[in-house]
Amino acid sequence: MLIGEVARRSGVSARMLRHYDSLGLVRPTGRTVGGYREYSPADIRRILHVEGLRSLGLSLSQIGRALDDSGFSPSALVGDLIRKTEERLNREQELLERLRTVDAAEPSGWQDALRIVELLHGLGSQSAARRQQAVLAPAEDVLVPAELLAEAVLTESDPNVAGALRWALARAVGDGVASLIPAMSSENVDIRRRAVLALAELPGDEATAVLTDALGDADATVRRHVALALGARGVTQAVPELVGTVVEGPNDVEAAELLGTLARDEKWADRIMSALVDELTAHTADSAVRIRLTQALAEMPGTIALDTLRQLAHDDDRAVALIASALVKTLEERPDDELGQP
Structure with a gap:
């Protein structure tokens, strides 16, 4: 079968087939009298094998070793591919969340967008001082989305940074309460505690209602913080816990x-x-x-x-x-x- 027919049936371009030939990955078994590449059924099967392994993310050199080494074990290679794929997906998920955050801020221009990106970088710093600075010193005209601050406050372990985040969340654009509600049902008690402390600084009946529901939390520390917050709001349901x-x-x-x-x-x-x-x-x-x-x-x-x-x-x-x-x-x-x- 000539190269054009092979390309049509396999879906692999003639240019790629020539590339495979030059690498020694898939060499046609024969040549016509005129010197054209002629592929046998075995050659075509090898082409399909190459394409199958490419779909798993293997490089052409890895594919060559896999097809030519009879003792080749795929387990280690596949495990490495899984790890790299997971890393790539995590990076892409982070990118997606970053893009959503910038979009939620509704930047009026690239300068606004870049300021939000700078804030994100600051919140992702390993330095607690740098994270706190990023929260307390944003550009005056940047409207920080509540969703971003809520996500940060739920994962922040440094008390000073957490306090700065709660302060900023209470002044942020968007529904801070709605961003914290899912955390109240988290199995992670630390997340519930951080959510309660953040809700305590948010005004309004909705925050009060969420806190009142949390009076029945299984964790004593959560209940204590809830009672203090509700007591400060004049909610008498907090009396027994107080x-x-x-x-x-x-x-x-x-x-x-x-x-x-x-x-x-x-x-x-x-x-x-x-x-x-x-x-x-x-x-x-x-x-x-x-x-x-x-x-x-x-x-x-x-x-x-x-x-x-x-x-x-x-x-x-x-x-x-x-x-x-x-x-x-x-x-x-x-x-x-x-x-x-x-």
């Missing part, structure tokens, strides 16, 4: 202050007082817990905790009694206009 935060610590001082603020609502004052007293009763043997609860009582508005503190001033735990006595004295000496009422 009381639990006073009991367990850390953030017990912040939780106590928030409980004091929430207790200014008469409907919740008695409930919060009852919850704190119940915890005092339940932890008779734990001095550290009782001290935290006693200090929390001092944050209650007006004099609603004064009688309870007077009783604690005679507590069997000397440390609790001393703290309660000092708090009673402080409350009794405070002017009426500073006490306020719930």
